Amino acid sequence: MGNKTKGLLALLGLGALAYWKYKNSSPEEQQAVKDKINNAKDNLNKWGSDLKDKANNVASQVQEKADEFKNKAQDTVNKTQETYNG
Template sequence: MKKQQGKGLLALLGIGAGVFAWWKYKNLSPEQKEELHGKVNEVGQRVKDTYTEVESTVKTKLDELKTGAKKEVSDIQEEVNAMKN
């Protein structure tokens, strides 16, 4: 029962924060709204750039691991073949 009360209170606080944010935005001047839009767009672009950078790094590391694994498999196969002969 306590968990449900906590979740309900948290939901109520979230709704209250949303209404407050909407009210604050509604009462901003056009210049302030434009400034806010600029900040949001800037943060969005930074997030996108960071995502692209991380994605590129992960792909590079994955390719390196694949190449290394293929080389190891090849080396092991060569050793097995050498032992058979």
């Protein structure tokens, strides 16, 4: 048996044991497990949206810098044209 197979069997064994423990625990304990899972989900979702917000902030800052740079370049071009034309 390869290491992957052993690892998979160990994982399945742990899953089965956890399921058996869950099925044989009191409703209060089952609720506690559900709460833990829901909390983990909420934290993941919050983390995901925080990341999205940060990414959006960075993107808008980059856009602002690009616009600023473009405007400066345009001003320079305009001033240069005025100098030659004036």
